[in-house]
Amino acid sequence: MNALNVVVAQLAAFNDHDLDAFIATYSPDAVVTGVIAEPIVGREALIEFYRPRFENPQLSCEIExxxxxxxxxxxxxxxxxxxxxxxxxxxxxxVVDGLIQRASMLKA
Structure with missing residues (x-):
């Protein structure tokens, strides 16, 4: 799967609030920055962070x-x-070997 397809799959899982599918797009040692003050490191930390957010039916993301x-x-x-x-x-x-290794978010 190419890098763009991985990101699109991650977005679809985010919008479906499918935590398992969302986490599956990230490498086990992934690093996500810019979402909160400290980096989110690894799948377990991603699960802890996103599980309560995915319970919110009003949460969605659109790529322009x-x-x-x-x-x-x-x-x-x-x-x-x-x-x-x-x-x-x-x-x-x-995206490395079909998984998101690092993601960085810059919020306006």
Whole structure:
């Protein structure tokens, strides 16, 4: 699966609130930054962070623009919605061997 397909699968799982499918797109030692003050490291930490969020039916994400660079980098302009609140985000994903190794979020 190419990098863009992995990111699209991750987005679909996010919007479906399918925690297992979402986590399956990340490598066991993945690092996610920019979501909270400290990096989220590893699948277990991702599960702890996202489990309560996925219980919120108003949470969703839409990608407005996406670009793949080379074989492994994807950058997306996203809008994360939580009820009436919308957060514009620039997200970068480093995909290695079909799994997200590193994701970084820059919130507007």
């Amino acid at each position: 623009t996406v670009v793949q660079f080379g074989d492994r980098w994807v950058t997306a302009r996203e809008y994360v919605r939580n009820g009436d609140a919308v957060t514009e985000t620039i997200a970068t994903f480093d």
